[in-house]
Amino acid sequence: MPHVEVLPNSTSVRAPGYALVPDTGHGTVQVAAQQTSGRKRAARSLGLPGGDTTVRQQNAVLKHLAELDKDSHRDVQVPVPKDSAGRVSKKTTPNVRRILMSQKTFANHLADEEAAIAQQQQARQSATTPRTKIVPDLKRASTSELRAIPGSGPSQNAAKPIGGLPPAPNRDPLDDDPLLKSYVPSAPSEEVMEALVSGPPLSYNAARAGPPPAGKPQRHFCEICGYWGAVKCMKCGARVCGLECKGAHDDGRCLKFYA
Amino acid sequence: MPRITKPTERVLPDQTLIIDNGAYTMKAGFANASPTLDNCHAIPNCIARDRGRRVWIGAQLEKCNDFGEITFRRPVEKGFLVNWEAQKAIWDNAFIEKGATLPCNPQSTNLVLTEAPNTPAALQKNCDEIVFEEYEFASYSRCLSPALNAYHDIQSLHGAPSRDSNIQALPAECLLVIDSGFSHSTVTPLFNGKPIHQAIRRLDIGGKFLTNYLKELISIRHYNMLDETHLMNEVKETICFISEDFKRDLERTWKGASASRKKALDGEREIVVDYVLPDYNAHKQGFMRPHDRSPSAKLRKMGSLSGAGDVTEESMTLGNERFTVPELLFSPGDLGMKQEGLPGTVLQSLSGLPPGLWPAMLANILVVGGNSKIQGFMKRLEMEVRQLAPAECAVRIARAPDPIKSAWLGGAHLAAKRSALKAVQVTRQEYQEHGSGWLGKVFSGSVLR
Numbered sequence: 271m272p273h274v275e276v277l278p279n280s281t282s283v284r285a286p287g288y289a290l291v292p293d294t295g296h297g298t299v300q301v302a303a304q305q306t307s308g309r310k311r312a313a314r315s316l317g318l319p320g321g322d323t324t325v326r327q328q329n330a331v332l333k334h335l336a337e338l339d340k341d342s343h344r345d346v347q348v349p350v351p352k353d354s355a356g357r358v359s360k361k362t363t364p365n366v367r368r369i370l371m372s373q374k375t376f377a378n379h380l381a382d383e384e385a386a387i388a389q390q391q392q393a394r395q396s397a398t399t400p401r402t403k404i405v406p407d408l409k410r411a412s413t414s415e416l417r418a419i420p421g422s423g424p425s426q427n428a429a430k431p432i433g434g435l436p437p438a439p440n441r442d443p444l445d446d447d448p449l450l451k452s453y454v455p456s457a458p459s460e461e462v463m464e465a466l467v468s469g470p471p472l473s474y475n476a477a478r479a480g481p482p483p484a485g486k487p488q489r490h491f492c493e494i495c496g497y498w499g500a501v502k503c504m505k506c507g508a509r510v511c512g513l514e515c516k517g518a519h520d521d522g523r524c525l526k527f528y529a
Numbered sequence: 530m531p532r533i534t535k536p537t538e539r540v541l542p543d544q545t546l547i548i549d550n551g552a553y554t555m556k557a558g559f560a561n562a563s564p565t566l567d568n569c570h571a572i573p574n575c576i577a578r579d580r581g582r583r584v585w586i587g588a589q590l591e592k593c594n595d596f597g598e599i600t601f602r603r604p605v606e607k608g609f610l611v612n613w614e615a616q617k618a619i620w621d622n623a624f625i626e627k628g629a630t631l632p633c634n635p636q637s638t639n640l641v642l643t644e645a646p647n648t649p650a651a652l653q654k655n656c657d658e659i660v661f662e663e664y665e666f667a668s669y670s671r672c673l674s675p676a677l678n679a680y681h682d683i684q685s686l687h688g689a690p691s692r693d694s695n696i697q698a699l700p701a702e703c704l705l706v707i708d709s710g711f712s713h714s715t716v717t718p719l720f721n722g723k724p725i726h727q728a729i730r731r732l733d734i735g736g737k738f739l740t741n742y743l744k745e746l747i748s749i750r751h752y753n754m755l756d757e758t759h760l761m762n763e764v765k766e767t768i769c770f771i772s773e774d775f776k777r778d779l780e781r782t783w784k785g786a787s788a789s790r791k792k793a794l795d796g797e798r799e800i801v802v803d804y805v806l807p808d809y810n811a812h813k814q815g816f817m818r819p820h821d822r823s824p825s826a827k828l829r830k831m832g833s834l835s836g837a838g839d840v841t842e843e844s845m846t847l848g849n850e851r852f853t854v855p856e857l858l859f860s861p862g863d864l865g866m867k868q869e870g871l872p873g874t875v876l877q878s879l880s881g882l883p884p885g886l887w888p889a890m891l892a893n894i895l896v897v898g899g900n901s902k903i904q905g906f907m908k909r910l911e912m913e914v915r916q917l918a919p920a921e922c923a924v925r926i927a928r929a930p931d932p933i934k935s936a937w938l939g940g941a942h943l944a945a946k947r948s949a950l951k952a953v954q955v956t957r958q959e960y961q962e963h964g965s966g967w968l969g970k971v972f973s974g975s976v977l978r
């Protein structure tokens with residue numbers, strides 16, 4: 271059961287508009303406890319939600335991640351210099367002309383790829399005959415699906431997994447199984463290896479690494495100073511470490527002012 | 530069904546250009562019989578515009594000395610060559626125009642060009658068409674950048690006696706390449722130099738993401754740096770390290786830690802440092818120095834208060850930013866990203882392979898890409914992969930001597946082995962006969978020649 275304590279530098283009982291959130295076992299509270307024993311307070315008694323689970327907060331996280339993956343924090347237009355040979359010249363083939371003029375972004379190409387895959391799958395599903403042999407399929411099951419179906423390979427929709435793919439070697443229940451621990455499999459045959467290296471590539475989205483095993487709690491940090499973010503702003507969901515940083519958050523960062 | 534076309538004797542010119550076309554830099558150079566890293570040029574793969582609105586293309590940036598508010602346009606987006614208008618300007622500048630870094634006549638040159646794993650097919654087709662229809666290279670092969678790393682003597686990189694340092698003995702049989710670059714980080718298992726596609730996995734965090742996160746933190750805590758991506762990249766490369774003990778380091782850098790507590794945690798080097806910002810007008814580089822806690826330093830930091838003529842440097846004090854930023858490579862969940870860190874991604878990749886391959890892959894891990902140069906990266910990666918890997922598998926993990934140019938050098942080794950080069954290159958004549966659809970199938974291995 272999570273326990274939460276008021277951080278050491280807090281003098282008031284509870285800051286209005288702020289919630290102490292259950293510690294997720296990362297040391298925040300344990301450290302604070304050494305200096306503030308006796309001021310314990312169970313999170314439950316506050317009756318406040320602990321996780322960042324609302325749709326709005328999830329969208330904010332996604333937006334933030336997309337922001338951090340950009341080349342520039344705002345759209346910049348750097349034109350190719352006119353005297354450069356980068357312009358389309360006369361002798362170009364229609365292909366070259368089309369490619370050089372294209373203003374498509376990666377997001378556009380990705381959307382095209384996903385649409386093509388969806389079409390492919392629809393075509394396969396509407397086919398009356400049961401699926402036969404090798405149908406290249408760029409999708410793979412997500413890691414969470416894999417975990418839910420023990421023993422299935424990463425490309426279960428695709429050509430039947432070559433060489434009988436094993437369950438993920440992650441620290442699932444396998445780790446505790448002494449029988450499996452001592453199991454050293456033999457190297458695959460030449461035929462299996464040949465099949466492995468001639469398999470088709472996955473799509474961009476299918477190759478993305480999946481989430482960690484369930485149960486690993488997220489760490490939260492103070493957005494002002496970077497220390498553990500034990501305190502959550504009720505207005506915007508941001509995390510801060512204590513009252514000092516809460517003040518700084520209120521003064522300039524609280525999303526209330528942006529909304 | 531693989532179709533075997535009429536075997537034609539491919540005649541290739543002597544000169545081979547190898548381009549490892551990265552998002553941040555392209556690594557380019559001509560191969561020779563015994564290539565070295567000196568044959569490889571890392572050219573900025575961008576068009577930049579400085580605050581005086583002057584535009585710089587690729588290698589021209591070496592002459593630029595005002596990076597304040599400079600903006601970049603990169604043809605490679607998220608690791609993939611998307612914008613050929615910009616890429617052509619940079620290639621032309623590097624290979625074709627007067628004063629080119631690597632002057633080249635494509636019609637008498639073989640091209641070995643890399644792409645990132647899992648490139649959308651439409652982008653591959655664009656690339657093939659530009660290479661043959663616009664540049665008219667004599668022959669061409671498009672391959673995964675990580676795959677070229679199989680053309681190194683992996684045994685000696687792992688400190689084991691070299692089996693055969695002869696180029697003719699390459700590629701390595703089993704190799705797991707971890708490539709952590711500007712756009713993302715990928716894990717690619719290779720068998721005899723060929724990628725095992727179903728097991729390639731990608732973590733959507735690269736050096737760009739780390740730089741942007743550092744920029745955000747510094748903009749909240751110190752100065753507005755939102756327009757200073759270039760500077761933030763330099764700061765990142767100077768100050769960042771990957772913590773061996775994250776919780777402990779976070780306590781050590783907590784502003785509220787009492788002096789006695791700090792002392793108890795000390796005994797190691799101080800984490801908190803000052804970074805002195807560059808002065809582009811005075812041609813002064815930025816640099817890091819130990820944090821100065823003295824009152825006079827505080828006064829100096831206030832700068833103008835001390836009157837004109839005094840040192841007017843600007844600095845910022847950095848603590849937990851130094852390790853919470855690169856920590857994202859190991860714990861993307863810290864920002865709410867629903868992906869496992871790099872060590873977990875390695876294990877996810879292995880889960881796409883028969884268990885019989887795990888021992889050989891885990892014993893032959895090669896790390897490339899700029900992020901591997903972050904202090905502490907290798908130690909942490911090795912430790913966590915070892916923890917996650919089955920106990921009976923030995924884990925051997927090495928960083929390439931030059932993690933940036935490693936793929937290029939591998940490509941140069943491939944080109945030096947004439948029979949290997951012939952096996953992968955497609956000639957312009959073949960392209961004209963069979964078209965770009967056929968070419969795509971050759972490179973993906975579904976059509977054998």
Ligand SMILES: [Zn+2]
Binds near residue numbers: 492493494497511
């Ligand atoms: Zn704080």
Ligand SMILES: [Zn+2]
Binds near residue numbers: 506507
């Ligand atoms: Zn707020």
